[in-house]
Amino acid sequence: MSTKESNVPKDANEHCPGPESESAGKDDACAGCPNQQICATTAKGPDPERTEVLVGIKHKILILSGKGGVGKSTFTSQFAFALSSDEDLEVGVVDVDICGPSIPKIMGCENEQIHTSGKGWTPVYIQDNLSVMSIGFMLPSNDDAVIWRGPKKNGLIKQFLKDVDWCDESRPLDFLLFDTPPGTSDEHLSIVQFLRESQITGAVLITTPQEVALQDVRKEIDFCRKAKIPILGVVENMAGFVCPNCHGESKIFYPTTGGAKSLCDELGIPLLGSIPLDPSIGKACDFGSSFVDTNPDSPATKAYQSIIKNIFSIIDPK
Structure with missing residues (x-):
C-alpha cells in the first residue's frame, strides 16, 4: 500500500475536499461519507464570537486518536501535571469528551464546581498554575449520562472557549490541552472551527502498538492533514511491560506491523x-495524582519527560 493510499480513511472517499472547504459535505465526492x-452544516470561516483571550494563549494542543481506550485522557492529565511542575508555565486542560468526561476524576477534582465571575466561568484550579474545565463539573451525579446531539455539544465547546476566564492578564496561559473523544466527528470539527483564527499549535496522536489501533490513527492523521492541523508527533502508549521483580519485558500489545515507529517512518x-505499561499510572489516575511526581524513577516517568523534551524541540514552550 502506498503512502497516499494509507492516508485515506476507509470510511471516506478518496477525493474528500476536507472539512474546511466551502464544498465540504456538498461535493459529489462526499456522497456516502458518514461525516x-x-x-455540510458546520459554519466555515472564523467564528464571529471568538474572543481575544484565545489569541493570548500561546500553545493550543489537541490530544487525538481515532481509537478509544488507548490512553488519551491518561496522557493528557499526566502531560498537564508534568508541564505544570515548571512553576513558570501556566497550563489549562479542556475536556472535550462531552459524553465521557473522565478528566475530573483522573486529575483529582471530580467533586469541584464551576464558579462565575464578571469575566465568565472560572475554571477549576488543581494548583496555582494548572486549571481544568469539563462538563463533569456540571452534572448532578457522576453516574448521569450526557445524551446530546451534535449542536448542543458544539454549543458547550464554544462556551468552554469563549465564556471561560482562562487567562489572567498578568500570567496568560502557555498551554491549553484538549482531551478529545475517539474519532473525527462533531467535537473535532468544532474545535478546528473555533480555534481557526487564533491558531492551533498542533496535535499529539496517541496509539498503542498493535495494528488495530494504528489503523484508526491513520484516519486521524488524514483528518489533521485535511483540516490543516500541524502534527507534532505520535506517542506510543502501553509499549511493553517490565516486571518490577525479574525485570523481564513482555509485549502486552504486540506490534505485529512494527508499531508506532514503523507508522511514523x-x-x-x-x-x-x-x-x-506501569500499574502505578492507573493507580495515580484513580486517585487523581501526578504519576511523574509520585514515581520519579519509573521508566514511564522518564518516557513522559523525554516526550516533553521532544515537543519543546519543536515548539517554544514560553
Whole structure:
C-alpha cells in the first residue's frame, strides 16, 4: 500500500475536499461519507464570537486518536501535571469528551464546581498554575449520562472557549490541552472551527502498538492533514511491560506491523516517544495524582519527560 493510499480513511472517499472547504459535505465526492451532514452544516470561516483571550494563549494542543481506550485522557492529565511542575508555565486542560468526561476524576477534582465571575466561568484550579474545565463539573451525579446531539455539544465547546476566564492578564496561559473523544466527528470539527483564527499549535496522536489501533490513527492523521492541523508527533502508549521483580519485558500489545515507529517512518511523522505499561499510572489516575511526581524513577516517568523534551524541540514552550 502506498503512502497516499494509507492516508485515506476507509470510511471516506478518496477525493474528500476536507472539512474546511466551502464544498465540504456538498461535493459529489462526499456522497456516502458518514461525516457528510456534519461537514455540510458546520459554519466555515472564523467564528464571529471568538474572543481575544484565545489569541493570548500561546500553545493550543489537541490530544487525538481515532481509537478509544488507548490512553488519551491518561496522557493528557499526566502531560498537564508534568508541564505544570515548571512553576513558570501556566497550563489549562479542556475536556472535550462531552459524553465521557473522565478528566475530573483522573486529575483529582471530580467533586469541584464551576464558579462565575464578571469575566465568565472560572475554571477549576488543581494548583496555582494548572486549571481544568469539563462538563463533569456540571452534572448532578457522576453516574448521569450526557445524551446530546451534535449542536448542543458544539454549543458547550464554544462556551468552554469563549465564556471561560482562562487567562489572567498578568500570567496568560502557555498551554491549553484538549482531551478529545475517539474519532473525527462533531467535537473535532468544532474545535478546528473555533480555534481557526487564533491558531492551533498542533496535535499529539496517541496509539498503542498493535495494528488495530494504528489503523484508526491513520484516519486521524488524514483528518489533521485535511483540516490543516500541524502534527507534532505520535506517542506510543502501553509499549511493553517490565516486571518490577525479574525485570523481564513482555509485549502486552504486540506490534505485529512494527508499531508506532514503523507508522511514523512510513508517513514522515515524528515519534515523540513510547510509554511502557506501569500499574502505578492507573493507580495515580484513580486517585487523581501526578504519576511523574509520585514515581520519579519509573521508566514511564522518564518516557513522559523525554516526550516533553521532544515537543519543546519543536515548539517554544514560553
